[in-house]
Amino acid sequence: xxxxxxxxxxxxxxxxxxxDAQTITDILGREVEINDQVDKVILGEGRFLAAFGVLDIxxxxxxxxxxxxxxxxxxxxxxxxxxxxxxxxxxxxxxGETSEDTVSIEKIISLNPDVAIFGVEGHGPKAQSKIIIExxxxxxxxxxxxxxxxxxxxxxxRSIEIIGQILGREKQAEQFSIFYQAELTKITERLANDxxxxxxxxxxxxxxxxxxxxxxxxxxxxxxxxxxAGGCNIAKDVLxxxxxxxxxxxVITAAPDVYIGTAVGSTxxxxxxxxxxxxxxxxxxATAQSSLEEALQRVGINSLPAVQNKRAHAIWxxxxxxxxxxxxxxxxxxxxxxxxxxxxxxxxxxxxxxDMFEPVDLSGVYAVSVSQ
Amino acid sequence: MKNSLPENSGASYARITRxxxxxxxxxxxxxxxxxxxxxxxxxxxxxxxxxxxxxxAPDSISQGEQVILWSxxxxxxxxxxxxxxxxxxxxxxxxxxxxxPLASPYTLGISWAATLGAVFAIIIGLDQFGxxxxxxxPLTAFVFSFLAGLAIIMLAQIFGSRTETIILFGISxxxxxxxxxxxxxxxxDADDVQQSVFWSMGSLARASWDKVGIVALVxxxxxxxxxxxxWPMTLLRCGEQQASSSGLSVHRLRLICFFRxxxxxxxxxxxxxxxxxxxxxxxxxxxxxxxxxxxxxxPGAALIGALLLxxxxxxxxxxxxxxxxxxxxxxxxxxVPVFVALIVSSRKMQ
Numbered sequence: 016x017x018x019x020x021x022x023x024x025x026x027x028x029x030x031x032x033x034x035d036a037q038t039i040t041d042i043l044g045r046e047v048e049i050n051d052q053v054d055k056v057i058l059g060e061g062r063f064l065a066a067f068g069v070l071d072i073x074x075x076x077x078x079x080x081x082x083x084x085x086x087x088x089x090x091x092x093x094x095x096x097x098x099x100x101x102x103x104x105x106x107x108x109x110x111g112e113t114s115e116d117t118v119s120i121e122k123i124i125s126l127n128p129d130v131a132i133f134g135v136e137g138h139g140p141k142a143q144s145k146i147i148i149e150x151x152x153x154x155x156x157x158x159x160x161x162x163x164x165x166x167x168x169x170x171x172x173r174s175i176e177i178i179g180q181i182l183g184r185e186k187q188a189e190q191f192s193i194f195y196q197a198e199l200t201k202i203t204e205r206l207a208n209d210x211x212x213x214x215x216x217x218x219x220x221x222x223x224x225x226x227x228x229x230x231x232x233x234x235x236x237x238x239x240x241x242x243x244a245g246g247c248n249i250a251k252d253v254l255x256x257x258x259x260x261x262x263x264x265x266v267i268t269a270a271p272d273v274y275i276g277t278a279v280g281s282t283x284x285x286x287x288x289x290x291x292x293x294x295x296x297x298x299x300x301a302t303a304q305s306s307l308e309e310a311l312q313r314v315g316i317n318s319l320p321a322v323q324n325k326r327a328h329a330i331w332x333x334x335x336x337x338x339x340x341x342x343x344x345x346x347x348x349x350x351x352x353x354x355x356x357x358x359x360x361x362x363x364x365x366x367x368x369x370d371m372f373e374p375v376d377l378s379g380v381y382a383v384s385v386s387q
Numbered sequence: 388m389k390n391s392l393p394e395n396s397g398a399s400y401a402r403i404t405r406x407x408x409x410x411x412x413x414x415x416x417x418x419x420x421x422x423x424x425x426x427x428x429x430x431x432x433x434x435x436x437x438x439x440x441x442x443x444a445p446d447s448i449s450q451g452e453q454v455i456l457w458s459x460x461x462x463x464x465x466x467x468x469x470x471x472x473x474x475x476x477x478x479x480x481x482x483x484x485x486x487x488p489l490a491s492p493y494t495l496g497i498s499w500a501a502t503l504g505a506v507f508a509i510i511i512g513l514d515q516f517g518x519x520x521x522x523x524x525p526l527t528a529f530v531f532s533f534l535a536g537l538a539i540i541m542l543a544q545i546f547g548s549r550t551e552t553i554i555l556f557g558i559s560x561x562x563x564x565x566x567x568x569x570x571x572x573x574x575x576d577a578d579d580v581q582q583s584v585f586w587s588m589g590s591l592a593r594a595s596w597d598k599v600g601i602v603a604l605v606x607x608x609x610x611x612x613x614x615x616x617x618w619p620m621t622l623l624r625c626g627e628q629q630a631s632s633s634g635l636s637v638h639r640l641r642l643i644c645f646f647r648x649x650x651x652x653x654x655x656x657x658x659x660x661x662x663x664x665x666x667x668x669x670x671x672x673x674x675x676x677x678x679x680x681x682x683x684x685x686p687g688a689a690l691i692g693a694l695l696l697x698x699x700x701x702x703x704x705x706x707x708x709x710x711x712x713x714x715x716x717x718x719x720x721x722x723v724p725v726f727v728a729l730i731v732s733s734r735k736m737q
Contacts, residue, residue: 117573228592253710260711264429265708321500
């Protein structure tokens, strides 16, 4: 009898050990212990789904137990494309709307995920969300941080590796990481040896959303991409924080060489407001082009040297928080230093990324320039 | 001896009137100076002679300078005046109509209703129905705030125009509007929330000539009626019973004053956003300086309102050069010290 009891105890003990654990170092350097086999993850932002495509997961939604609802609300065209391929995206539970304050911890716990993947900052739970993190850890849900926006170029490849490790897709993650680093280095190495002046850049985000010009970013996100692509952001030494409204008068005086607007428009639905630049999945060149040119007609913007000299461009807004940001980065480099990067073909990078990695047809125009 | 008293009081009345007139002129000069400084300041450091040249012969300066002067600095500076004057006068009318020093379009929910309208337009995204946001936002803001004002007036009509009743209606309106604003912001996405918060802080960066024109027009059409009722309003300030016994229809006067205040405030905030401080404090400063005689108090409140917002406009450009701080934030920063200093010094004099 005692033997049998001991045997049972031994088996139970063994069984509990047989679920092998692995240790992951996340983007903040935290060491997190998670199960080897992860079947259910929750995503701090729905847009992180793009990373699953990168990992060549043909059914990216099958392992998503829940996500923030911001994907549907911020980027309806891409969401729609996902829905066409994976109708079940509609039934993935949401544990919050578009901000951290709307996150229901109870909902997350009820989803019983193996691991929670959060961004270090952004719309969902973030590194500062102490209560959420501590509560989840207390009930045994490990939290792993990734980052596509605070320091996009430094952290994107590493973040993909982290997700790859979680989902057991190390090989694909490495493949992406090697490609990403190689394409990145192509730009940064050449810039390091370049002595030409850096062009001044006006970044106007979410063109057409508000009436005022010019909402911009001075740190992280697109500001990071601009700086490392060899541009001088005119907001850098002016804005005290991350984002803010530049005085149009300052913009005119700064006389930027290059204009970049970010596109949050779409051809229908709630994002179809007048004055917005339209780019993204399913958008054609003519629509994109005319939306940019309309946005550039605003008084004050239309007389900027960047616009006069036809160096005005627009980029899809969501690259600010996407593993596919490489395309935006290469575009920026080419816009800033057209001669230096004459041989770089961002479109090829984009096609490669979307064809090789994304399971959903997201083809469309993601960047546009004024006609010469 | 007996005869000298009326002569004396007549002379002292004339002296007080003259003094108040001088004060009004001083305020006006201060406003002109402030507007001049407002036009002269900006991150580009346009030299004075370029500005003067550009004012009289726009074609003689470069295109960039023309845009800075004619599309940025002048509309911002003039918007500050017309919005400030409208809010100041609206506040003065409300305080007299309700005989309450805390009454203002802001505290009575008119500005909050405007914010609700704007947030509604931004979050529901009226622009997807083909109405440009530049029109949709101010239009809904105006409609909401004007309807809110009318609702208060109607309730007052039905349940009597006792000042406490109107004020309580107004205050409940504030809570109702904020509840709806938060509810809308809760279901909205963060971009829209950010934009609606930005809107509600009040900004002159949305100024344009047509907006300046509309606010100015409403002010010019409303102010004469307001100045015309200066005497009855002064009488009302002497006490409701006294005013009634002098044959004044207090109820009617009160509602008409409030109606004008709603119209002025709704127009101003629907273009500039909810700027709270001016409508409350402009009238107080005017009263401290000019007394209760509404022939001086009303134009004084408008002038002080314009001056405060104009000064705030200058500061909003100077605090972080190159960046625009929402003027609503700056108004209180600039106005509160001035206001406190005035209260303290007037208490000392008493």
